[in-house]
Amino acid sequence: MVARAGTYAGLLLVTLATLMDEILLTRIFSVVTWYHFAFIAISVAMLGMTLGAVLVYAGRGFFSEARTRLHLAQAALLFALSLAACFLIQVRIPFSTDLTPGAILGDLAIFLLSAVPFVFSGVCVCLALTRFPGQVGRLYAVDLAGASVACVAVIVLLKVADGPTAIIAVSAVAAAGAFCFALDAGRPGRWTAWAAVGAALALAGLALLNAFLQKTQAPLVRLISVKGALEGRPLYEKWNSFSRIRVRPSPTANPLGWGLSPAFRPARPVRQLILDIDAGASTVLTEFHGNLEEVQHLRYDVTSLAHYLRRGARVLVIGAGGGRDVLAALVFDQTSVVGVEINEEILRAVTETFGDFTGHLERDPRVHFVNDEARSYIARQRDRYDIIQASLIDTSAATAAGAFVFTENSIYTIEAWRTFLDHLAPKGLLTFSWFYYSDLPAEMVRLTALARAALRERGIADVRAHVLLVRHRVAAKSVGTILVSAEPFSAEDLAAVERVVGAMGFDLVLAPGTAGDPVFTAVAAGASPWTGGDGPALRVDAPTDDAPFFFNMLRLSDALRPRFALQGSVGGNQRAVVMLAGLLVGVVLLTLACFGAPLGLLPRDPTLRGAAPHVVFFTCIGLGFMLVEISQMQRLIIFLGHPTYGLSVVLFSLLLAGGAGSFSTRSLGAGGAEGAVGTGRARRGGTRRLAALVVALSVFGGLAPLFVRRFAAAQTPARILVAVVLLLPIGFLMGTAFPIGMRAASERYARLAPWLWGVNGAASVCASVLATAIALSWGISASFWTGFAFYVLALGAFFRATRGS
Numbered sequence: 001m002v003a004r005a006g007t008y009a010g011l012l013l014v015t016l017a018t019l020m021d022e023i024l025l026t027r028i029f030s031v032v033t034w035y036h037f038a039f040i041a042i043s044v045a046m047l048g049m050t051l052g053a054v055l056v057y058a059g060r061g062f063f064s065e066a067r068t069r070l071h072l073a074q075a076a077l078l079f080a081l082s083l084a085a086c087f088l089i090q091v092r093i094p095f096s097t098d099l100t101p102g103a104i105l106g107d108l109a110i111f112l113l114s115a116v117p118f119v120f121s122g123v124c125v126c127l128a129l130t131r132f133p134g135q136v137g138r139l140y141a142v143d144l145a146g147a148s149v150a151c152v153a154v155i156v157l158l159k160v161a162d163g164p165t166a167i168i169a170v171s172a173v174a175a176a177g178a179f180c181f182a183l184d185a186g187r188p189g190r191w192t193a194w195a196a197v198g199a200a201l202a203l204a205g206l207a208l209l210n211a212f213l214q215k216t217q218a219p220l221v222r223l224i225s226v227k228g229a230l231e232g233r234p235l236y237e238k239w240n241s242f243s244r245i246r247v248r249p250s251p252t253a254n255p256l257g258w259g260l261s262p263a264f265r266p267a268r269p270v271r272q273l274i275l276d277i278d279a280g281a282s283t284v285l286t287e288f289h290g291n292l293e294e295v296q297h298l299r300y301d302v303t304s305l306a307h308y309l310r311r312g313a314r315v316l317v318i319g320a321g322g323g324r325d326v327l328a329a330l331v332f333d334q335t336s337v338v339g340v341e342i343n344e345e346i347l348r349a350v351t352e353t354f355g356d357f358t359g360h361l362e363r364d365p366r367v368h369f370v371n372d373e374a375r376s377y378i379a380r381q382r383d384r385y386d387i388i389q390a391s392l393i394d395t396s397a398a399t400a401a402g403a404f405v406f407t408e409n410s411i412y413t414i415e416a417w418r419t420f421l422d423h424l425a426p427k428g429l430l431t432f433s434w435f436y437y438s439d440l441p442a443e444m445v446r447l448t449a450l451a452r453a454a455l456r457e458r459g460i461a462d463v464r465a466h467v468l469l470v471r472h473r474v475a476a477k478s479v480g481t482i483l484v485s486a487e488p489f490s491a492e493d494l495a496a497v498e499r500v501v502g503a504m505g506f507d508l509v510l511a512p513g514t515a516g517d518p519v520f521t522a523v524a525a526g527a528s529p530w531t532g533g534d535g536p537a538l539r540v541d542a543p544t545d546d547a548p549f550f551f552n553m554l555r556l557s558d559a560l561r562p563r564f565a566l567q568g569s570v571g572g573n574q575r576a577v578v579m580l581a582g583l584l585v586g587v588v589l590l591t592l593a594c595f596g597a598p599l600g601l602l603p604r605d606p607t608l609r610g611a612a613p614h615v616v617f618f619t620c621i622g623l624g625f626m627l628v629e630i631s632q633m634q635r636l637i638i639f640l641g642h643p644t645y646g647l648s649v650v651l652f653s654l655l656l657a658g659g660a661g662s663f664s665t666r667s668l669g670a671g672g673a674e675g676a677v678g679t680g681r682a683r684r685g686g687t688r689r690l691a692a693l694v695v696a697l698s699v700f701g702g703l704a705p706l707f708v709r710r711f712a713a714a715q716t717p718a719r720i721l722v723a724v725v726l727l728l729p730i731g732f733l734m735g736t737a738f739p740i741g742m743r744a745a746s747e748r749y750a751r752l753a754p755w756l757w758g759v760n761g762a763a764s765v766c767a768s769v770l771a772t773a774i775a776l777s778w779g780i781s782a783s784f785w786t787g788f789a790f791y792v793l794a795l796g797a798f799f800r801a802t803r804g805s
Contacts, residue, residue: 052122
């Protein structure tokens, strides 16, 4: 059987829609639930594709070769229709973290509904890649090309549409793919073709209508339940590829502050708006019309402490958000302030949509807003700053839910603080603020450990002389601010701090000669704060770029200890880590089911003896590909300085290069369009490609960290170019493994082809969770080298499978 143009076009559109849906689900579930629950949804969705492959294998009688073209069209159409239908049902089911039977059933329904469309996508892609063995290299190249285009298409789509609208638009793309398949099916597929045209037009029309209504903030299809609560209509809503922002009125007329002094007494009401990010983090937009006397409450916030020590300062704010810290710098009459904000939609809301409300801060000659990732921006600057400030970049609601436990955070690492300290002017201050939980101030302890590590790296022995830590009140939950200086704090600095602390009613936790809490004294001295007995054995060592998970402080062995459950954000850390462990066990069991269940449906067949090396091969390349891919996304997101680049550069480069590599395998073999791997020449060619992949990965593993450090301060285009140059060779060679293995297996075990594709997919699902678990426990490099080890095993399995062919 020969694949025609319609098959190639249909496969391109279906794989494009499939990966777009996966990425969009991550975005939507990050809003509706939390990030780590979105992680579950995607794993379940990927398992849906694996189930589709298992169905093709187990239902060989139904999925006959003669009806392959028709089944491709029908599966693609069902993918399109179920994608839209399941999503419309999902948005009406409230998500809950409660453990009641009703809540569990509701959450289970959400996750299973997300998997249904992927079952049909899995059937479609499996049929395309296993029923045309002579063209598998070209078809797999088209598969990867569609996925690579999806990485960029999602970014473009979310610039003009919200998440729900984007899902509907992707359904229309899948329906167009069904139409292409139906054209190849000829007369039997004509009704499917008409149905596909109707579905594509209807879905595209609904997407356009919803996008238009979204501009008026009144869409037909929207998220109804978010974080377990019903959502009302916002004043403003906008999506992009890594967040959803919504602006709503403040529930109080009193000034909002992160850590307002107990001595503060509001003299007048202050109009404010709340800007939510993914319904978990938030920032404040303050009404301002040029009169600084109306915003004097900003003087009373513990996050403003550095302004009392450095007057006439050049200030840089990390995470400008709603402009609150920028406005605070103006209240203290600082010389200049640079507000760096990674989210362009937040900047647009502050300076354009609500610019009249916020007083158009960007028009003040002292103010300069920058849309960039702060660490990357600072590294490229020659300027030096008197104050570099970061105030509660991530909010307590999100961390209490464990939302950031699996998230790489580029500003909380030793390498980041090295950059910040290098860009301070003489006597400059680095100030970070975070929530201070009296029972277990884990994040503030880790910030202190980070300060110590960064200072010790500079050859500073007396760390205590360079660190101040203040909290805004003595309470179970308060806000703490740490000040770090490359020079020792002067007597004048300490006197000024004591005056502010006394006047404001703050609590001085750590200072040269002052120790309000022995835990922080121990950390500043390099000792472990909690050891022995029942003390919390938390990981409060300073994070590095290789392990940039600042909010993950629990070891796996401590994750089930009940004493953590109610202590600050560590309880959220515990829930996230327990979920990861449960998810890992679950996907391993489901992966084993994908291995064993199909074989149990068949009578024992002596002709299948000797297939084990092929099974090992496809398992290893599935594990290896995902471990390498995810580890490099984690590493290069920090290097490239923007979460969008992790998607658009890393995934796009690997997948597109992989498609080119797959296409190149057509030259292997002695005859036919793409040859047969069983011939001596083809076997040797396949072995050489896989050996070259192992060598390339070993070289990449050694060079990538060096290049990342060398070009960290380069301009963004240069860093993107470096990342692409590093990724293309390994992507090209990784793309050759699947078609080489599939043609080798098809010679003797053609009937196993769908199952082997499913095994590869199941292993990929397992690896997506395993990569996170390894990185959290041992670092990103360990995750990469584990992937490398699986490719070494794959090379051995391929040699064993083709020996004697």
